[in-house]
Amino acid sequence: MGAIKIAVAGAAGRMGRMLIESTIKDEGAELVAAVDQASQPSVGKTAGELVGLSCDVPVTADVEAAVAAADCLIDFTRPQGTLAHLALCRKHRTAIVIGTTGFEADGKQAIAEAAKEIPVVFSSNMSVGANTVFKLLDVASRILAQGYDIEIVEAHHRLKVDAPSGTALRMGEIVAKALGRDLKACAVYGREGVTGERDPSTIGFATVRGGDIVGDHTVMYCGIGERVEISHKAGSRMPYALGALRAARFLAGKANGLFDMQDVLGLR
Structure with missing residues (x-):
């Protein structure tokens, strides 16, 4: 199996930057897209510029294109944004790793429904x-x-x-x-x-x-x-990023299902 193609949501955020850095450095992963809100100054820059590494993947506001290009979207944003991204993942049959917190009951239900069609890791803590x-x-x-x-x-x-x-x-x-x-x-x-x-x-x-x-x-x-x-x-956000990448690899080849990090780590 080749490198898993990763898209990162909220590219310029604290977790977004850490996810980009971790993906670039991971030999088993390939950063294919980085997205942020159109109003953010990060849009138009490269992912490499955000983290001080060599990477010419552009930061864009086109979430759908990012989802379509990726094997897995990693999302640590806000509930409203994550649910919108989830709908696009469902449309394109793209896996998603959700580290976003603060969902109400209806949001959690939407995630469970999407997981009937696509593979999802949803965990309050990826470490x-x-x-x-x-x-x-x-x-x-x-x-x-x-x-x-x-x-x-x-x-x-x-x-x-x-x-x-x-x-x-x-x-x-x-x-x-x-x-x-x-x-x-x-x-x-x-x-x-x-x-x-x-x-x-x-x-x-x-x-x-x-x-x-x-x-x-x-x-x-x-x-x-x-x-x-x-x-x-x-002490840093790196453990969450590394855990999210591990979750993305766990989802590779799966057709659907709702999982958490206990599943990823074999702790059930």
């Missing part, structure tokens, strides 16, 4: 390390099911627009499922004022936003006389 943590959380939650209060703390840069992060919510879903709980019913998002004693059946979330924090996530199991913490801290 191999973070997905290892997801597996550890399932094990730990089953062991620490009694006598431990569970809190999830996440921190990101000041520009992140959704909270809690998709990764924190996924952690909560994994913990809740392991405990036989419904996260929608037991989640507590922040506390203020006289809240009363903590309900032991709840799963708490705390959010920090500031500076250039790439992404820190910690699940705390707080017992009497001891505390167990499982953390993942990202």
Whole structure:
């Protein structure tokens, strides 16, 4: 099998640049398209100019042409844009790796429907390390099911627009499922004022936003006389980009289906 042909959405964004850099450097991948909104100054430049590498692929606003030229589109943009790109992938039977977070229920349903016709990896966190943590959380939650209060703390840069992060919510879903709980019913998002004693059946979330924090996530199991913490801290966006490329290779040759990074890494 030859190099997989990759198109990157949101080319000039923080993740877009990292994806472009990773794809250019990956011998098993070929960057065939980089797209951004027509209003962005990146349009008209080359992908190489954005990341300081040799690559003459132009940055354009023509998403459909990019999708048609690629084996797989990698998208870490915003929900509205991703869903529009998803429709084009469905039209051209192009695989898609979705790292975008903040989808409402109808957006997630649209992704599931598209996956009946095209192959999709949809994951709140593409990092191999973070997905290892997801597996550890399932094990730990089953062991620490009694006598431990569970809190999830996440921190990101000041520009992140959704909270809690998709990764924190996924952690909560994994913990809740392991405990036989419904996260929608037991989640507590922040506390203020006289809240009363903590309900032991709840799963708490705390959010920090500031500076250039790439992404820190910690699940705390707080017992009497001891505390167990499982953390993942990202020092750069490179792990997400490398994971996304691994996901794109995973989809090669697949006709359809909805997958996540647990599938990609064989952790099911």
